Amino acid sequence: MANRIEVLARQLTLAGPGESQGAGQEVLVGLCPRKLEAYLTHDNADLRARIFEFLKDPLYTPNDYLSLMEFRELTLQRLKRFLDQRFFSIRDYLSDPRRFQAALESLSFCDYSLAIKCGVHMTLCGGTICKLGTKKHHDAYLPGIDSLDLPGCFGMTELGHGSNVMGIETTAHYDAASGEFIINTPSNEASKIWIGGSGQHGKVCTVFAQLTVGGRWEGPHVFVVRLRDDAGRIMPGVRIKDMGPKMGLNGVDNGQIWFDNVRVSRDALLDAFASVDASGAYSSPIRSVAQRFGTMVGGLTTGRMLIAQGAVDAMKIGLTIALRYSAARPQFGDKLILDYLTHQRRLLPGLASTFALHLAMKRLKDLVAAGRPSDAKTIHIFSSGIKAAATWTRVEVLQHCREACGGMGFLSSNRIGNMLNDTNVDVTFEGDNTVLMQSVARSLLEDTAAVRAAAAAAAAPKRFDLAASGGAPASDPATLLALLRAREERLIAGAAAAAAGAAGGKKEAALDDQQDRIVELGWAYTERMCLQNMLAEAARASAADEATGRALRTLAALYGASRAERAAAPLLASGAICGAGAEALRGAVNAACRALGGGGARAPALVLCEAFGIPDHLLRAPIAFNWRDIGRE
């Protein structure tokens, strides 16, 4: 074997002598993963635990050998058995929204098709009936939603109108003679498309249509329309085309729907905010079409929050699997792959982002639960920015996890790859991310006082000496927060100046030519807000348990440094930092990576993953347990 060892030593290996890994362990002093977990979980811990326990049922064991149709059937059965447990009710949508969200969130740890099929049925369809309907609708439909006797769909998106909901073309005319609404699809582009659950199983659908009453157009309204009868036969005048296979999420049966003079009763109109009386008189407390429309789609926030949380939870699963494998898997000698700097840089900033986004979601849920009308705009900006940031970060983090595990990350049984397929939809549904980030930026630009303040700040730009004291400021969360804020202010000022410099009608064109910067502003706002919130959460957590707070502060420093490092080019270009400052940011990220990733099986990163509280039966991936046994008889 002497020869063998000689050759091993001569290889073109990157392994050096083991680094000192003691430094990173300080984050662990006194840290109790269970306390951190409790802090992260926030609410409905018992419910979540009960659902996780229920998901031990073998019906929920993955089976990737199935054909498309078999997988859809399995997903329906899984949904039915889950709803039969009555862990929650559609009535919680209004009465206990945290409970409602907690129950749905728990499903995505098991299977994203199941989570989305349930989310479409309960949140989009059921939630719309709850929110836009009145007692007669609640009595008529909610029991069937809870029992899945009435699988529900959400008929908003049309072929010709993806992000542009206001521009939908489906029509609803009130026929006073019969007291019915007549629903029509006037062109192929007006066909409802991507309607989850409609391909095979849906029986009822909340359909968005442009309402005309007595010859007067009243804007989009929502109607409950039967797609299939109780026996599952498609209703007269309705045509549905199953959309077939997708790159993932194949347990959900998406369909395309056309309506040809489909008559529904006057009660089909969800009339909490607008009604038509028997004589054909339209009335609504909200007079503007645009404001009415805002009310109709306001319910989408819940769905957007579920998607964002699903992305965060997918990162938790992917990172836990990839980090556990990396801390046990050597390559080129005895060196663990997690000991390589490139590997640490792939996974650990993503871990910090996962915590940052989870805590931002916690804040958003608090705002929504408080229900203060004055928070409406903040909720819109938060939910849009977090959804876009979480899902885009998810794409990147899961891809890193997949690559960090080599071929093992490509195998279905190790989950990461299949999550990457299933969740890929999240960046464009419930709001296209590019559109959402622009919406965030445009909301910020509407606030003239804030724009004026940003312009003033940008006119006298701060310079940050990150390289001072050996680079210490680059690891200081407060400094990083100020740096991210300076970046945000500069982007606000720049966009506002571009718009102001253009005359009247050219203003939109001028902003359009800044679209890349507008999207960057959406990111800049969201990142600054996440870091600010994370520091507030760390302080709050410290009050109860110092070690929990310290862990969050350590993660906040890595989050801030890694996001600032990515924004190094504009920060350098504006003079906010100098070359040595950029090097200090890199050094801060590297040092944090070394600290959290070093130590092999005792790496702080693994302890932090424990706080995600994912039970073994939902983690599942063989590489997260003992990769050396893979395939062993």
Add this chain to the structure above:
Amino acid sequence: MANRIEVLARQLTLAGPGESQGAGQEVLVGLCPRKLEAYLTHDNADLRARIFEFLKDPLYTPNDYLSLMEFRELTLQRLKRFLDQRFFSIRDYLSDPRRFQAALESLSFCDYSLAIKCGVHMTLCGGTICKLGTKKHHDAYLPGIDSLDLPGCFGMTELGHGSNVMGIETTAHYDAASGEFIINTPSNEASKIWIGGSGQHGKVCTVFAQLTVGGRWEGPHVFVVRLRDDAGRIMPGVRIKDMGPKMGLNGVDNGQIWFDNVRVSRDALLDAFASVDASGAYSSPIRSVAQRFGTMVGGLTTGRMLIAQGAVDAMKIGLTIALRYSAARPQFGDKLILDYLTHQRRLLPGLASTFALHLAMKRLKDLVAAGRPSDAKTIHIFSSGIKAAATWTRVEVLQHCREACGGMGFLSSNRIGNMLNDTNVDVTFEGDNTVLMQSVARSLLEDTAAVRAAAAAAAAPKRFDLAASGGAPASDPATLLALLRAREERLIAGAAAAAAGAAGGKKEAALDDQQDRIVELGWAYTERMCLQNMLAEAARASAADEATGRALRTLAALYGASRAERAAAPLLASGAICGAGAEALRGAVNAACRALGGGGARAPALVLCEAFGIPDHLLRAPIAFNWRDIGRE
């Protein structure tokens, strides 16, 4: 409808008045897509056309409804029918490698599982027998490879040794008494894993094992081992476990293999570079174990080239589909999605990269075909860098394409999403990208003369005034090339200085702490080389047809500017450019995007895609034709 129009006008739309789009059309003057196509195709145009025509056979129509096992069976049938046409022969591997590569490349336009199953069988197994075997092996196995009577596998990777091929543990001991080699899997970690084609169909396998003859270890050698007999029954002593479902590429049956005292005849050793005579005397013209090993794995270059080209071709398909859809699809009024700057920036730099990488592959194939021993190192660096850059760029470009098409990019019938799943494996197989990029960098750092020159250049850093003359230098390919070279020199100098500053045994540790920069150096080299090559190709093309050359030069400018823009942070930090220069790079990218993406159905980008020469029956995606008709009866 007046109301309706009013509302549409009031929407929060980003659409401004149409930009002037005439400017971009100049790239089209005199451009003939067929001439550009011919220039790109380079060789075996007839063969490629015949294979594309053959792929009209309905057997090759996608069917995403199948179960895993059904899809594997279909893939086997597809491979069989393809090989039955005798478009090429395994003997072309040595006698006409361009033909061999062209035939395999053509398959990836149809289905990646088919391409990989064919590639494993022909290139990895068949090619290894061709290159490392002698006449007796060629006579015994090549007819069965050509006919698929002997489905072949490539037994290199082991569970415990992914990237570290030299460290494999499978053993082959020569038993002089019986004149046989005895193959063993000494531990579970030594099991062969990910062996494509072995899960169900493989009958023969080229197995890498550490050879011991007469008690003396001779390093890794390759043996032809039967896995299954002619009837498909697993051979005695062999255990194979089907690896099951993956996130993509499910037409390929990967397996994990264990050998328990499997005896093979003395002829099983592929003996072109090493042999054992009947008496048990080992001999090889190559004396060093490491050099012999280099010869054994040298054949992997062909596979690596196929993977790189497959990634480039996947980008061609994805971009063609996404650009055609984007140029026909309006959103928020009449404005086409391709008219939005954010959309252009997602797709058009990727289009430029696709051309750059395609042309780099052309250069690499030329070098390989020339077969000059003096080019061996260049071929290693090129093939490693291009493979890593092409596959990583592919991840990003296909994800952009998928998102640019909204939900339509998620639908299997539109191809992009499924390509994203199938090809995701390419970043870690045939060499993990992170390891390959480090290998590129380390090769560069071994060249002491070049390191000295880089250090000298970096010591007196050039400053580039990209903002001069209204930003013109930022669109000048020669300036951009010099800029990318300065970046590369600085990275070489930095890594060399870090290593030089560390004493003896600490050198590896010092380099390890620069691993992020080492990977960046691999990128910097590859990008500079791609741009340099692209400019040379543009000049060469111009000689025959000015318009073809101009198109390539336009794309080179966008490629150079967009890569430099991504490297803006280090360029700013080093003082190579200033803030105004970074802004000029952004302006150059935006202007090029406006020029290539503007004009709707007449956008230059669409004409450039035509030059990819993808026939409609292989493009297939409904959104690439008439999205308005989707679902229409």
